[in-house]
Structures are given as structure tokens and as C-alpha cells.
Amino acid sequence: MAVYEHIDSAFIHGGINGDKTTGAVNVPIYQTSTYEQKSLGENTGWEYSRTGNPTRAALEALIAELEGGTAGFAFASGMAAITAVLSLFQSGDKILISSNVYGGTFRVLDKVFRHFRIGYSIEDTTDLEALEQKITDDVKAILIESPANPLLTVTDIGGVAEIAKKHHILSIVDNTFMTPYLQRPIKLGADIVIHSGTKYLGGHSDVVSGLVVVNNEELAEKIAFIQNSTGGVLAPFDSFLLIRGIKTLGVRLDRHVENAEKAALFLQSHEGVKNVYYPGLPGAQGYEINKRQAKNGGVMISFELVETYDIKKFFSALQFIALAESLGGVESLVCHPASMTHAAIPYEIRQKVGITDGLIRLSIGIENIEDILADLDRAIKESKR
Numbered sequence: 001m002a003v004y005e006h007i008d009s010a011f012i013h014g015g016i017n018g019d020k021t022t023g024a025v026n027v028p029i030y031q032t033s034t035y036e037q038k039s040l041g042e043n044t045g046w047e048y049s050r051t052g053n054p055t056r057a058a059l060e061a062l063i064a065e066l067e068g069g070t071a072g073f074a075f076a077s078g079m080a081a082i083t084a085v086l087s088l089f090q091s092g093d094k095i096l097i098s099s100n101v102y103g104g105t106f107r108v109l110d111k112v113f114r115h116f117r118i119g120y121s122i123e124d125t126t127d128l129e130a131l132e133q134k135i136t137d138d139v140k141a142i143l144i145e146s147p148a149n150p151l152l153t154v155t156d157i158g159g160v161a162e163i164a165k166k167h168h169i170l171s172i173v174d175n176t177f178m179t180p181y182l183q184r185p186i187k188l189g190a191d192i193v194i195h196s197g198t199k200y201l202g203g204h205s206d207v208v209s210g211l212v213v214v215n216n217e218e219l220a221e222k223i224a225f226i227q228n229s230t231g232g233v234l235a236p237f238d239s240f241l242l243i244r245g246i247k248t249l250g251v252r253l254d255r256h257v258e259n260a261e262k263a264a265l266f267l268q269s270h271e272g273v274k275n276v277y278y279p280g281l282p283g284a285q286g287y288e289i290n291k292r293q294a295k296n297g298g299v300m301i302s303f304e305l306v307e308t309y310d311i312k313k314f315f316s317a318l319q320f321i322a323l324a325e326s327l328g329g330v331e332s333l334v335c336h337p338a339s340m341t342h343a344a345i346p347y348e349i350r351q352k353v354g355i356t357d358g359l360i361r362l363s364i365g366i367e368n369i370e371d372i373l374a375d376l377d378r379a380i381k382e383s384k385r
């Protein structure tokens with residue numbers, strides 16, 4: 001039984017801790033594919049590392065505890081985690097997804113699961129009444145991100161979960177942008193939480209990983225079966241890296257968010273910037289809902305430059321904020337969703353959902369904020385036509 005009450009203590013002491021055999025305070029990296037059986041039909045509890053590995057199991061117990069779920073599962077990437085969850089569905093089923101989700105989530109539905117006749121439709125999940133109208137007999141789940149990638153649109157997670165329950169379908173939340181430190185979807189009523197562990201949980205841009213947490217035994221059995229059958233599991237060393245990253249999640253995010261709040265205000269008041277998207281800014285879409293369901297506005301900010309500024313020049317003028325896919329590392333990263341993270345979404349759909357060619361997405365790091373603001377300011381000024 002845990003003797004701590006706060007999640008930032010669980011980051012360090014949660015899940016399965018240390019090693020009983022040696023007293024090591026860290027979970028060892030069990031770099032093994034198989035385990036010797038005691039005798040025929042009698043094993044140690046471990047049989048084969050696709051099915052289960054002690055380092056991965058420690059991470060899986062940790063994320064389940066942090067999200068307040070029944071069981072956790074670790075995968076080789078966020079997309080492998082999403083693929084495992086989508087494998088719950090059958091031919092003829094349909095999933096409603098938020099109008100901005102990560103481009104890869106759209107792509108796997110549009111280009112992979114479509115072949116298995118699992119359908120999807122893109123909906124404005126911020127409008128709960130309209131969303132409920134879209135639930136037909138074939139709809140089996142609602143998959144949302146809040147705040148969503150890349151426009152940081154906020155959806156009422158509890159509201160979606162309630163609608164899903166009423167219609168006996170699943171509510172699935174990709175909680176990558178918030179992590180359990182800032183938002184706990186299962187506590188808000190969701191059935192399944194997904195993470196790209198590649199982002200804040202790992203936190204250092206050095207490991208690709210994915211996690212799933214479910215809120216009941218039936219789903220836990222199904223995902224365990226899919227995980228073992230399809231095999232996209234996280235390696236022992238990468239599991240160790242994620243456990244190590246999670247230990248500092250609280251302190252890292254405190255600094256990330258402090259920096260992001262300052263950067264959002266700075267961008268909002270900059271003459272070269274229009275349309276700052278950050279759920280922590282009063283007046284932002286979903287500001288009140290986000291305040292209710294999350295600890296703060298998180299770290300991600302998107303914005304557009306005014307027309308007289310050149311976006312290409314802006315990216316080249318940045319000195320240390322790196323133009324790169326991904327987010328959530330200690331270093332600040334910037335990306336152009338239309339040609340990078342969301343390029344898999346056709347142009348017409350991008351325009352419809354507001355992912356313009358001028359949109360810039362920032363993942364604010366934990367560098368000194370004065371340096372971050374100076375880099376942004378210099379690049380914006382130098383990009384003036």
C-alpha cells in the first residue's frame with residue numbers, strides 16, 4: 001500500500017520499485033528474451049519477454065498507478081499503442097475522432113484500419129450535443145485529444161465519457177500533451193488512456209515509446225492479448241529510460257509550464273504574431289473547461305505570424321530552438337504541422353479543421369526563459385519581409 005498521497009511522489013516511488021534480490025534502488029534492465037523454467041509446466045512467472053518482462057512490467061505498473069487505471073501496457077511507440085487500441089474493433093465498427101488529432105492517428109485509421117473495414121469520421125468533439133447526434137449503431141468509440149494536436153483545442157473529457165457511457169461505447173483519450181501530472185482522463189470517466197511516451201514521459205528526446213492504460217479488467221485482458229499477439233512491445237532498456245524519465249516528470253513540467261505561460265503571453269503581445277493558441281490563456285477556446293479538467297494549460301503553444309512576416313525565414317532565423325518533429329523534451333522544439341506532423345492529413349481537411357500553412361507549433365523546453373524569448377523575438381523580427 002502506497003504511503004504517499006501526491007502524484008509527484010508516485011513518479012519516484014510508484015509501480016514496482018527497486019530490486020528485491022539485490023536491494024538496488026532502481027529496477028534493473030532485464031535484458032533477456034526468455035526465462036528458464038523450473039520444470040515442465042512450472043515457470044517463474046516469466047516465460048518470454050514479448051509476453052512479459054520485469055522491467056517493462058515495472059513501467060506498466062507505474063503508468064497504471066499514475067493514471068489511476070486497472071492496468072498499463074508499454075509499446076514500442078505511441079503509434080504501436082494506438083494500433084493496439086484500434087485492434088479492439090472489428091470490421092463494420094466506426095470510431096469518431098477529434099477534428100485535430102496527431103497526423104499519424106488519422107493516417108493509421110485512413111490508410112491501415114480502413115483496409116479492415118474499420119471506419120472513422122472526424123468530428124468537432126468540442127460540441128458535445130452535435131457529437132452525440134453522430135452516434136449511430138456502428139459507432140463503437142470516441143477518440144479524443146485534449147488539448148488536441150496542433151491547435152490545442154480543448155474537449156470536455158468528462159462530457160465525452162458520459163456520452164460514451166450512455167451509448168455503451170468506449171471513450172479513448174490520447175493524454176500525450178498533458179501527462180497524468182496535468183490531467184487524469186480515467187478519473188474524469190474515460191475508459192482508455194493512450195500516451196506517446198516519446199514526449200514528456202521520456203522527457204529527453206532519447207526514446208520512442210507508447211503506453212496504454214485501461215479502466216477495467218475486461219479491457220486489460222483484451223489489450224494484454226493484443227499486445228502479446230501483435231508483439232509491438234517496448235524493449236527492456238527503453239522501459240528503463242521511461243521509468244527514469246518519469247521520476248523527474250513533476251519538476252520538469254513545473255518548469256516547462258512556467259516557461260510556456262510566459263512564452264504564450266510574450267507571443268500574444270508581439271506585433272509580428274497573430275492567433276496564439278494556448279489553453280492557459282484567458283479567452284482561449286475551452287479555457288474554462290481546461291481549467292476544470294487539467295492542472296494548467298500545459299506546454300504546447302501554436303501561433304501564426306502576421307502576413308508581412310515570412311514563416312520560412314522565421315524557422316531559419318531561430319538559433320537554438322530546433323526545427324524538429326516531436327515535442328516534450330527538455331529542449332525547445334518548433335515544427336510546421338502542415339508539412340511535418342500533420343502532412344498525412346489531406347490539404348482540404350487541414351484547411352477545414354484550421355491547420356493552416358502558416359501555423360507554427362512550439363514545444364517550450366526548460367532552458368532559461370529569457371533565452372527562449374530572445375530566440376523567438378530575434379527570429380520573428382528577422383522574418384519581416
Ligand SMILES: Cc1ncc(COP(=O)(O)O)c(C=O)c1O
Nearest residue numbers: 077078079102149176196198209
Ligand atoms: C498526441 C500524439 N499522439 C501519438 C503520437 C505518436 O507517438 P509516437 O511518435 O511515439 O509513435 C504523437 C507523436 O507525435 C502525438 O503527438
